[in-house]
Amino acid sequence: MKTITIDPITRLEGHGKISIFLNDAGDVENAYLQIPELRGFERFAQGRRAEDMPQITSRICGVCPVAHHFASTKALDAAFHVDPPSAAKKLRELLYCGYIIYDHILHFYFLGGPDFVVGPDAPAAKRNILGVLEKVGLDVGKDVIxxxxxxxxxxxxxxxxxxxxxxxxxxxxxKGLSKDEVIEIKDMIVSCVGFAQFTLKVFDDVVLSNKKYMELICSDGYSLKTYNMGLVDKHNKMNFYDGKIRVTDPDGGEFALFDGKEYTEYIGEHVEDWTYMKYPYLKKIGWHGLHDGKNSGIYRVGPLGRLNASDGLATPLAEKEYKRMVETFGGKPIHSTLAFHWARLIELLYATERAKELIEDPKITSTHIRNDVGAPSEGVGVVEAARGTLIHHYTVDSHGLIKKANLVVATTNNAGAITMSVRDAAKAVIKGGKVDEGILNHVEMAFRAYDPCFGCATHTLPGGMPMVVNIYDSKKQLYRRFSRGVDE
Amino acid sequence: MKTKPRVAVFDFADCEGCELEIADLEEEILELIDIVDIVSFREVMKEHSDTYDIAIVEGSIMRPMDEARLRNIRSKAKILVAMGACATMGGINKIRNQWMPDDVMTAVYGDADLEGNPLFDVFKTKAINEVVPVNYYIHGCPIDRDEFKHVITSIALGKKPEIPRYPVCVECKKNENICQFELGAFCLGPITRAGCKAICPTHNSVCEGCRGLIKKAETDCVKDLLERYKLSYEDIRRRCTMYNFGREECGVDE
Structure with a gap:
């Protein structure tokens, strides 16, 4: 098979499209995910004033604009050689916690959760937020909103x-924060801490205490032994806003710990001619095809990637939940793809606790919120978007204009793992050429765990992302086609 | 009682942020459902109908296949509403029009061979009204939730929505902000359509013009300001390159 490798890394967006290829026996030979749409942000950036970038790049995605906004702002800090005042960093991180809170709640109750809360075998019409509310009660629904x-x-x-x-x-x-705003935010955060704990309890009651679900979560079809990546603080605790990038191997040992600006030394990108999806991989291991294990450079990011790549969480309640999760799976790392959901809820609790620490810090109302910038050059900014490590890399000329921009987007980091999960799920349900609508949900479950964000494709509420599944026979002729939510 | 108008929401190339603004109306969406039937809205519901009165269209047009799909939507809808900067004027997506599509493709996808794939058959970015007639506009990046409710309610009641034709400066002044020009920044507020509650200058950031330009004649109320800083409409317009790429003034029907 013809392959091309491109460095540096770019991104893709658009609707999700899956192609499944069968062999002569009608079993799954391979499955690919395609994300076909071009907007061209890397090109947009060239020649623009550097300070436009946090505005422009946040328009990549209306779901996670905050992540792009701050990856971009941090890349500018670095490019202009300026360290923001401590209060500014706290305000940014607090805002970031607000984003994680609304985004992780969205995923659990609206997108990924219905598979579990209502049940993977429930009819599609029930696997949505309304089905969730039916199960947990309307009052909870009001609390979710x-x-x-x-x-x-x-x-x-x-x-x-x-x-x-x-x-x-x-x-x-x-802009800084007023005393009145501190009070307003604090009240909301205190309530959010309680709600995050409640949500973990829901997960306990509905998922963890159900033996059938746990068997599904731990099953081989939903397991990938990959490397894991995430930002950590100086104690190797998970951090959304700042820190170094840590990578752990499939056995849990530390593989790499590096500054964002060194990312090109560690991350390479692989392209194959049958899909426009790009596959980042660990350069030092190399690209050895779409398989897991220690000899494959494929890694995972996002909630589970972060918890696997770190030594836990820096807040007490979340740390306790984290330990319980590790214990439940019999130690780290956790390779079950469906454990992403649990990890996401633990992160939700962390975000609320961290937000509480920040808002209770008396120095957060400081009016010293900006430092003067130096002469521009090159800068890399890294944050943990809800869906994983997000890297912005800009080269700025002496006039403050962008010469070059590179974006490594969270979902792209997971591209290899998502493709494998889709393939494995398809293999488990398609045998001897027999396929039906039911495969849609199994395939969806495999990649919904990653909460993939293809700019457009995935944020369908409730529960049904627009998707086309094409199945080809051994002669590469279209054999069956399923689609939904796509007006073609 | 008259039957409720049927509303369908569609998206093209964009970030879906405006659709999310609708979804984030949360309980207020119930007030809307009182007066309209939402029959298709991919982002929040699975049901889909091809019979609708009002089509709300988000996003820019990038490809022949998008044009065909938009024409089909237009042919079914009695009223078509362009929602958000990508739809009303091309917005951020029009920045791309400085370069040839092939050049952009290479910048994003490198040497990958994409010939013959209709998904990548990209032309220059178009706003919705460059392809089909548009009846109403909901401006902004993202849209303002209150204005969205106002426009949809007005249409449902058969009234013309009231969209400001005066500059952002009017709302900025109302918020008692210090002028961004006074602070040494360059702000597009004096020639940008109000209606956003001057949200960016109120947060001590400059206006980037996401609601589009107002007509030159409507800038009379900021005459003093323009004089004080020795600026003309054209001087500011030349800086409108983030959302208003290639635009000279606001469109006739906006």
């Missing part, structure tokens, strides 16, 4: 608006 709105409100107070914030500037933020 309330706390998601709190996350958005916190983001809006600090960022100017919840979608596409405008506060990030090289060297700091545009």
């Amino acid at each position: 309330k706390h998601r709105a709190y996350g958005q409100k916190i983001t809006a107070i600090l960022g100017g608006k919840a979608t596409h914030p405008v506060c990030g500037l090289p060297g700091g933020v545009s």
